[in-house]
Amino acid sequence: MNNYNLNKGLFNNIEISDEMKEELFENCKNGKRTADVRFKHAGALTALLIAALVGGTGVGATAYYQSVMKRMESMPQEEVKEYVQDINNDFSVTISGSWSRQLTNDESLRLAELERKYYGENLFPEQEVQHVKTLSEWDGKSVCYVEEDNLLHLPDAEMSNDQLLMFIDYSAKKDYVIEKEAEKIEPEEEVASPYVDVEDISEDELIERGREYLVKFLGKDLGNEWHARVEAFKPSESDPSVGLTHDSYTIYWEQEGATPNSTDYVVGFGMHKLDFRFVAVRGREHWATLKSYTKEEALKKGESDEAKVFKQLHEMFGLPEEPDVVKKVEAYQDYSEGDDCRQIRYIFKYGDNPVDILWDLADEKLASVEICGNMDLGYELGDFDE
Amino acid sequence: MNQEERNKDLEQVIEKYSNALYKICFMILKNEQDTNDVLQETFITYMTKKPDFKSEEHKKAWLIKVSQNKCKEFLRFHKKHAGVPLEEVEERFEITNGMNVEDREKLRLIWNLNYKLKSVVILYYIEGYSVKETAEILRISEGAVKKRLQRARESLAHLGKAFEGGIVCEQL
Numbered sequence: 001m002n003n004y005n006l007n008k009g010l011f012n013n014i015e016i017s018d019e020m021k022e023e024l025f026e027n028c029k030n031g032k033r034t035a036d037v038r039f040k041h042a043g044a045l046t047a048l049l050i051a052a053l054v055g056g057t058g059v060g061a062t063a064y065y066q067s068v069m070k071r072m073e074s075m076p077q078e079e080v081k082e083y084v085q086d087i088n089n090d091f092s093v094t095i096s097g098s099w100s101r102q103l104t105n106d107e108s109l110r111l112a113e114l115e116r117k118y119y120g121e122n123l124f125p126e127q128e129v130q131h132v133k134t135l136s137e138w139d140g141k142s143v144c145y146v147e148e149d150n151l152l153h154l155p156d157a158e159m160s161n162d163q164l165l166m167f168i169d170y171s172a173k174k175d176y177v178i179e180k181e182a183e184k185i186e187p188e189e190e191v192a193s194p195y196v197d198v199e200d201i202s203e204d205e206l207i208e209r210g211r212e213y214l215v216k217f218l219g220k221d222l223g224n225e226w227h228a229r230v231e232a233f234k235p236s237e238s239d240p241s242v243g244l245t246h247d248s249y250t251i252y253w254e255q256e257g258a259t260p261n262s263t264d265y266v267v268g269f270g271m272h273k274l275d276f277r278f279v280a281v282r283g284r285e286h287w288a289t290l291k292s293y294t295k296e297e298a299l300k301k302g303e304s305d306e307a308k309v310f311k312q313l314h315e316m317f318g319l320p321e322e323p324d325v326v327k328k329v330e331a332y333q334d335y336s337e338g339d340d341c342r343q344i345r346y347i348f349k350y351g352d353n354p355v356d357i358l359w360d361l362a363d364e365k366l367a368s369v370e371i372c373g374n375m376d377l378g379y380e381l382g383d384f385d386e
Numbered sequence: 387m388n389q390e391e392r393n394k395d396l397e398q399v400i401e402k403y404s405n406a407l408y409k410i411c412f413m414i415l416k417n418e419q420d421t422n423d424v425l426q427e428t429f430i431t432y433m434t435k436k437p438d439f440k441s442e443e444h445k446k447a448w449l450i451k452v453s454q455n456k457c458k459e460f461l462r463f464h465k466k467h468a469g470v471p472l473e474e475v476e477e478r479f480e481i482t483n484g485m486n487v488e489d490r491e492k493l494r495l496i497w498n499l500n501y502k503l504k505s506v507v508i509l510y511y512i513e514g515y516s517v518k519e520t521a522e523i524l525r526i527s528e529g530a531v532k533k534r535l536q537r538a539r540e541s542l543a544h545l546g547k548a549f550e551g552g553i554v555c556e557q558l
Contacts, residue, residue, distance in 0.1 A: 010493050011512060013483055016408035020422060025400050028429045029393050150500075332419070 023327075023347070026354055027372065067122045072176040082131065083177040086145060100153040102336065108261070108288035111164055115259035118168050125165035143167050196234045198249065201274065203230045209274065210251035210267035216316045217279045217366065222265070226253040234271060247271035261285055280358070280368030287335050290342035291362035298331045301361050302344035309346060309359055312366055323348035323355065332358055343367055396433055403446060404429075407453050410508055414457050414501060428453040450513075451523045454505060495542055503538040506531050 075083075103111065117123035129152070130144045138144045143163050144153045152170070159167065198206065207228040215221050234247040253265040261284040268277035293301065306326065313319045328347040333340065346357040358367040404425060411421045431452050439445040482490045496507060509520040510531070517535075521528045 010485075010489055010496070011409040011413065013485075014409045014412055016405050016425075020408075021400055021404055024404060024422070024425055024429060025397055027426050028396055028400070028433055330419075 023354075068119055068172075071124065072173060075173060079173075080177060083174055086150070087174065087177065098150070098152055100151050101156075102340075103154075103284075104158055105288045105292075107159055107164065108284050108335070110161060111168065112259065112261045112263075112283070112285035112288075114161060114164050115168050115261055118165065118172070119259050120256065123165065125162060125169050127162075127166060129166050129170040143170070145170075196232045198230055198232045206230050206249055206269070207251055209269065213267050213276060213279050214253065214265055217369070218265075218281075222253055226255055226265070228253050232271065248277060249274075276371060278368065278370035280370075282368075284335050286367075287342060290360055292336075292340045292342055293361055294339040295331050295341050298341035298344060298361060299329065302329050302331070302346070302359070305344070305359060305361070305364060306346070308364055309357060309366070313348075313355070313357070313369070316366070317369065317371070319350055319355070323350050325349040327354070392433065396429065399432060399445075399449075400429060403449050406446065407449060410450065410513070411453055411457055413496065413508055414454075414504060416497065424453055424456045427456045431456075447515075447519065447523060450509070451525075454524055457505075458501075499538060499541060503534055503541060506534040507538045507542075510535060 114123070130142055132138055132144055132146055134148045135146050135153075138146055138153055141155050141157070143155065143159065143166050145151075146153055152167075154167070155163065207230065210228070211221070229252050231250045231252070232248075233250065248271055249269045251267045251269075255262065255264075263281060263283040263286040265279075265281050267279045269275060270277055306329075310322050314321050325348065326346065327349055328345065330345050331341040332343040332345040336342070342361060344359045344361060346359065348355045348357065354372045356368075356370040356372070359365075360367045407425055407428060408421060411424050412418070415421050415424065428449060432449065437448065439448065482493060485493070496504060499507065505524055506520055509515045509523060510517065515523065517528050517531045521531045524531070
C-alpha cells in the first residue's frame with residue numbers, strides 16, 4: 001500500500017444511490033443495452049463503410065469511399081506522428097472535450113451537411129488545421145491545435161464552411177489514426193466478436209418488421225432515400241438463459257452519405273422472440289434542430305408534458321393510458337452542457353416493465369422509446385411470432 | 387445456473403461492487419448519466435461473459451478493468467454529456483461534506499486532471515493497486531503507468547501550490 005496522502009477517504013461521499021442500484025439491476029436483468037440507443041457513435045472508418053454500403057450510386061459511392069481511404073492511408077508519417085502525439089496529449093479523450101468550445105446550432109447543421117460532401121463527394125479542404133506550440137501564437141480566428149493546453153481551438157466567431165471542412169478533415173484523420181493505433185494493441189485475451197450473421201429470419205423480413213414500428217413512431221414512412229441495414233448482436237455465446245434477454249437485432253436507417261453526425265433512425269428487437277425493444281431518432285444533426293431551454297424551464301415543461309407523453313405511448317405502442325410509476329424525469333443533454341437542454345428523459349414503469357423515453361421538448365415528440373422486459377403491447381405487428 | 391440464480395448473483399454483485407465502481411467511474415466521467423451507462427454496460431458484460439474468478443479480489447479487479455475499458459471507449463467514441471464542474475456536483479451530491487479545506491482542494495485537483503493521469507492516480511493512489519496491477523487494468527505498459535504517475539505528480543504539485551505545503555507525492 002502506498003504511504004501517500006491521497007487516500008480513499010477523499011471519495012467517501014461519492015456514493016451510488018439505492019435508486020440507481022435498483023435501476024442497474026432492473027436494466028441488466030432485463031437486458032437493456034445502453035450501447036444500442038445512446039452509446040453508439042460511428043468513427044471515421046465506420047462512417048466510410050456505411051457510406052460505401054448505403055451509397056445509392058453503387059460504383060460512384062465505392063469510388064468516393066476508396067478516395068477518402070486513400071487520403072487517410074497516404075498521410076505522411078510525420079503527419080501521422082503528429083496525430084498520435086495529439087491523441088496522447090489531448091486535454092481530454094472525449095470528442096468535444098478536446099475542443100475549446102461547443103459547436104453552435106448552425107455549425108452543427110452545416111457540419112452534418114459538409115460531412116456528407118466530405119465522405120460522399122470528396123469535398124476536401126484546401127488547407128490543414130494549423131499546429132502551434134503556445135496559445136499566444138494562435139490568432140484567435142483560425143482552427144488551430146495548441147500544444148500548450150492540448151486543445152483544438154475553434155474561432156470565437158462561427159466557423160466558415162472552409163474552416164468546418166478543415167475541422168471535419170482533422171477529426172476524420174484523428175479518428176482514423178485512433179482506430180489504426182487501437183489495432184496495434186495486442187488483446188490480452190481473444191474475445192470473439194459479439195456481432196454475428198442474421199439467422200432464423202431474413203434481413204428483409206427484419207427490416208419490414210422494423211419499418212412497421214418506425215412508421216408508428218414517425219407517423220409516416222421514410223421513403224426510398226433511407227437505406228436500412230441490420231446488425232445482429234449476440235454476446236451470450238449460445239447460453240440460452242441469457243440469450244433470451246440480451247441478444248438483439250438492430251436495424252439502422254441512414255440516408256445516402258450518412259456520416260457520424262447525421263440523423264439516423266434505429267429499431268431494435270430481441271433476437272430470439274423478435275420482441276420489440278426500442279425505436280429512436282439520433283444524431284447531432286437532429287439535436288441541432290431542437291429548441292434550447294434552460295434546465296429549469298426544461299424540467300418544468302417536462303413535468304407539464306407528461307400527459308402528452310403518456311398519450312403518444314398509448315396511441316403509438318398500445319401501452320396502458322398511464323404508467324403505474326413515474327420513476328425519473330431529468331434533463332437530457334446530448335451534445336450540450338450547462339443551461340442548453342433540449343430533451344427530457346423519463347423512466348416509467350408499467351407493471352414490472354421499465355420504459356425509457358427521450359422527449360423532444362419543443363416539438364413535443366418522442367425521440368426514443370425503449371421497452372424493457374416482456375411487455376404485451378396489446379397488438380400484433382407482422383407475422384413473426386414463434 | 388438458471389435465470390433465477392443468475393439474477394440473484396447479479397443482484398449480489400451489484401450490491402457488493404457497484405459503489406466502488408461508481409466512485410471510480412464518476413471521478414473519471416464527471417457526470418452521473420454517463421457513469422450510470424458505463425456501470426450498466428459493465429454489469430451486462432459480467433452477466434453475459436461471466437468468467438471464472440479465482441477470488442473476490444480477482445472479481446473486483448476484473449469489474450474495474452471492464453468498467454475502465456468502457457469508460458475509455460465511452461469517452462473516445464460515445465460521450466454525449468459534458469463533465470460537470472466539481473462546484474456543481476458538490477452542491478447536488480454533497481461530495482465534499484465534512485471535508486477539511488485541504489482534502490477538498492485535493493479532490494478538486496484530481497477532478498480536473500485529464501483522463502490519462504486521473505485513471506492511474508485513482509487506481510494507484512486511491513485504490514492501492516500496484517504499478518503492475520494498474521497497467522493490467524488499464525491495458526497499458528508498466529512504463530506508461532510510471533510515466534503518467536510522474537506527470538500526475540508534477541501536475542498535482544504544480545496545481546496544488548495554491549495551498550500550504552502543496553501536494554506531496556511519494557516517488558516510485
